[in-house]
Amino acid sequence: MTDRALTPVVGKGLEVLLVLLYVASLVTVLHGGVLPEYRTAAAAEVSDRTLVTAADRIESSIPPSSTAVDVTRTVALPDTIDRATYRVRAVNGMLVLDHPDDTLSGRLSLALPDRVVAVEGTWESDDPAVVRVRGDANRVRVILA
Amino acid sequence: MRGQTNLAALVIAFVLLTGATVVGVTFADAALADADRNPRDRHAATAVADRLVAADAPTTVRANALAAAAVDDLNASQVETLVPPAKGAAVRITLDGEPVVDRGSPAGGATVRRSVVVVTRSEPVRRSINASRNTTVRVPRGVDRAAVDVEPASNVTTVRANGRVVLYDGSALETNETVHLSPYEPSTIRTGTVGNATGRVVVTYRRPHTEPRILTVIVDA
Numbered sequence: 001m002t003d004r005a006l007t008p009v010v011g012k013g014l015e016v017l018l019v020l021l022y023v024a025s026l027v028t029v030l031h032g033g034v035l036p037e038y039r040t041a042a043a044a045e046v047s048d049r050t051l052v053t054a055a056d057r058i059e060s061s062i063p064p065s066s067t068a069v070d071v072t073r074t075v076a077l078p079d080t081i082d083r084a085t086y087r088v089r090a091v092n093g094m095l096v097l098d099h100p101d102d103t104l105s106g107r108l109s110l111a112l113p114d115r116v117v118a119v120e121g122t123w124e125s126d127d128p129a130v131v132r133v134r135g136d137a138n139r140v141r142v143i144l145a
Numbered sequence: 146m147r148g149q150t151n152l153a154a155l156v157i158a159f160v161l162l163t164g165a166t167v168v169g170v171t172f173a174d175a176a177l178a179d180a181d182r183n184p185r186d187r188h189a190a191t192a193v194a195d196r197l198v199a200a201d202a203p204t205t206v207r208a209n210a211l212a213a214a215a216v217d218d219l220n221a222s223q224v225e226t227l228v229p230p231a232k233g234a235a236v237r238i239t240l241d242g243e244p245v246v247d248r249g250s251p252a253g254g255a256t257v258r259r260s261v262v263v264v265t266r267s268e269p270v271r272r273s274i275n276a277s278r279n280t281t282v283r284v285p286r287g288v289d290r291a292a293v294d295v296e297p298a299s300n301v302t303t304v305r306a307n308g309r310v311v312l313y314d315g316s317a318l319e320t321n322e323t324v325h326l327s328p329y330e331p332s333t334i335r336t337g338t339v340g341n342a343t344g345r346v347v348v349t350y351r352r353p354h355t356e357p358r359i360l361t362v363i364v365d366a
Contacts, residue, residue: 034173
């Protein structure tokens, strides 16, 4: 019975095979289904909050009516959402977030006083974002730079 | 399959590991579901509250002081024009629980409260100055403007409030103007005349009455 010497080798081999199979299946399940889903959900939430935070920041940078307005404020934006850079633009009194992934893009109306005549400019997520408010008592311009 | 007891141990280990993974994923799921905050609702509600109480809003007399008449006339479309983020959302605005604007029925959504005062103006109070006898009119504290009506041919050239010239015409006033007064102290209105003053100057003002209230805004987009 020379085969008997093979028993431990076969046994260990089987164990190694099983462990590898198990780890492979676990990785497949987590990376194939669970992780991307979480990533998308978290990214959607981050995108929403980024947009709202930026809008809040712009709205709160408009000072009360005064004869000369000159305000410069920095806005903190996450560098990337879902590992991709994005842009925030002002279009027709709305704030638009442009992301390579359409489901993570979004738009939000800004609530600004009537004396704000224009909101314009673009922020790139990987550049410092600054909001500038210039104007006088009757006309105020908001520039994203 | 003698001597393969290790395999049994391995299978038990796998089962335990799988169980731990499932528990972990379940917790992660719950955490993710909890993190859903509806920032848009909050933004819209904050924007509505902020715009309604802003000093330059059509609903206020100054910052955080709502004009009772404007609040009574407030409706949902006005709120939308004033605050674009509230467009199409269910909005409920109340003052101490009394509904001001109610559109849709916000189920959930974000709630924002602001402490405000509501300013009601009294019926007009009329006081007259006898220009020929140089009498004065005392306007109480808190009144920030008054209408001054100078009768024609009364020879009044100047109207002063606490010594400050508010109306002047070197060749006799003949006007009905609204003048701004300091609300922080009582104002004494007196006239300055040239030659023989006759007739009357009528001062009309409304006394403001303020009441503290809690403004509650609920927006559900």
